[in-house]
Amino acid sequence: MDNTQTTRRGAAALWPLILITSLFFFWGIANNLNDVLIPQFKKAFILTDLQSGLVQSAFYMGYFLLALPAAFVMRRFGYKAAVVLGLVLYATGAFLFYPAADNHQYGWFLGALFVIASGLAFLETSANPLITVLGDPDKAAFRLNLAQSFNPLGALSGIFIGQHFILSGIEHDEVALSAMSEAARQAFYVSEVKAVQGPYLIIGCVVLLWAVLVLVSKFPVAANVDAQNDSSDEITFGQSVARLFSKPHFLFGVVAQFFYVGAQVGIWSFTIRYAQVELGMAEKEAANYLYYALIAFAIGRFAGTALMTRVRPGLILGVFALINVALTLYAVLSGGINGLYALTASSFFMSIMFPTIFATSVQGLGNLTKTGSSLLVMSIVGGAALPAVMGLISDQSHMRAGFVVTTICFAVIALYALRAPKAEIALTGSHGH
Incomplete structure (x- = not known):
């Protein structure tokens, strides 16, 4: 051409x-x-x-x-x-x-x-x-x-x-x-x-x-024709799933993604409630902390992506997950304005998690990549399950106690990162989550 x-x-x-x-x-x-x-x-x-x-x-x-x-x-x-x-x-x-x-x-x-x-x-x-x-x-x-x-x-x-x-x-x-x-x-x-x-x-x-x-x-x-342009190399969905279940690292990636989306949705869903319960903050003022969290998230994406040109993505993922274990645990134990600051800061370290888990999970899947990607998208059902668990804990105990769920989530992600492939991953884009 x-x-x-x-x-x-x-x-x-x-x-x-x-x-x-x-x-x-x-x-x-x-x-x-x-x-x-x-x-x-x-x-x-x-x-x-x-x-x-x-x-x-x-x-x-x-x-x-x-x-x-x-x-x-x-x-x-x-x-x-x-x-x-x-x-x-x-x-x-x-x-x-x-x-x-x-x-x-x-x-x-x-x-x-x-x-x-x-x-x-x-x-x-x-x-x-x-x-x-x-x-x-x-x-x-x-x-x-x-x-x-x-x-x-x-x-x-x-x-x-x-x-x-x-x-x-x-x-x-x-x-x-x-x-x-x-x-x-x-x-x-x-x-x-x-x-x-x-x-x-x-x-x-x-x-x-x-x-x-x-x-x-x-x-x-x-854009208008059948999006499956390599049908000659396709295997059935059932065959793909069967083969994927023989790949423990991919399955661990699906689990990690479930917990990541649950943590992200849980933190952002209950930030306003945390500020109201812990500080008696008005709802409009509390919503400002969602602004700050999203700004931190955006900055973290740029900073994390730049860092990946020098440091292995799996290592960055592990370090960021461990930092968020500490931040969310602090929010649970401390409460107050410092706890709110900790929750807000956690968005910076969440920023690279979805695409990094996604990329390291599908690495080396070959013709299983399409089906594997679909399963990883389905794993965002963690956003449906875990905030409900947080709400249940809050009702039975205290709002900040519910955030222990997010601490567990980040611990699972850190464990996944320790077992991620050591090869470099080229991240060509970020997901909306």
């Missing part, structure tokens, strides 16, 4: 590239809005910490259950079809927030979050490989890194939307609530629930518009 053809191909792919890169921003918003919904629903529905933690359980179960169907749609109908379906599901879930609030039904909200996450499973499964076919193959890694940089911006936007357009800043203790008339108390609960309607309605409209733009836009042929 001469330079003129390459230039034309790049120009033709520019608009589709913009559309798909924006998806990384959109799912960052959805993921981190959950961290605001947890304290909001706890207040509006009078929930225990376990019940409020079900926000993440419903969300990550959507990822878990739809990961393989998303891969099937992508392989059968192409990347573009999977993206459009994912956006439609995302918008549908956002629109479902409106009737859920009108009917004041927490279970309806959980169902809506499940639908949103189902859409995100399609988007995350298809967007990363789609970026690589939109343009010059030699610049695929650059495009993927560029696209991934929009994910933290989406995450910060999610916290901003939640802090300024959902959290009211009105917080009544039990004494104040009991002093209210029944009508006033119910009016307060209703107003807090309905605060989510406007933001999610707007999000749904924007996402649906994006689905239409993707649908009517012309994409390169590679």
Whole structure:
């Protein structure tokens, strides 16, 4: 292909590239809005910490259950079809927030979050490989890194939307609530629930518009055809799974990823609650610490990736995991403002964990890599299970005691890192988690 053809191909792919890169921003918003919904629903529905933690359980179960169907749609109908379906599901879930609030039904909200996450499973499964076919193959890694940089911006936007357009800043203790008339108390609960309607309605409209733009836009042929372009070398899914179960290091990687996502989701889900319980901090002020955590996370990704040019990724993973064992244990034992600082700082050291575990787990899998990658995506169900466990411990004991779960998670990751392959891993991109 001469330079003129390459230039034309790049120009033709520019608009589709913009559309798909924006998806990384959109799912960052959805993921981190959950961290605001947890304290909001706890207040509006009078929930225990376990019940409020079900926000993440419903969300990550959507990822878990739809990961393989998303891969099937992508392989059968192409990347573009999977993206459009994912956006439609995302918008549908956002629109479902409106009737859920009108009917004041927490279970309806959980169902809506499940639908949103189902859409995100399609988007995350298809967007990363789609970026690589939109343009010059030699610049695929650059495009993927560029696209991934929009994910933290989406995450910060999610916290901003939640802090300024959902959290009211009105917080009544039990004494104040009991002093209210029944009508006033119910009016307060209703107003807090309905605060989510406007933001999610707007999000749904924007996402649906994006689905239409993707649908009517012309994409390169590679984005519309069967994404499985090496079928001659494929083995069946069952054969792949059977072979993967004979690879203990890969299986340990799946376990480590389960615990990592559980730790990350758990820390970010209960940071606001930790600040409220430990310091009596107002919800809007407490949300600032999610900002700080996400900024630390973004800085950690750049710093960690740079460090990997000089130091073996498995070693960095192990050291960062051990540091987080210490930080989270300190947050459990100390509490107070220093405990909150420790939890915030842990995000810096979490930053490189997902892609590093992913890369070291699939290293050397050959034609098992596709199936192995699907299982690793499914392992994020840890984000559904472990925050619920944290909430249960909090209800039975104390909020900060729940964070012992994250300490255990990082200990498992450190143990995995000690057994990671010694070869260098070239990380060409980061996952949104």
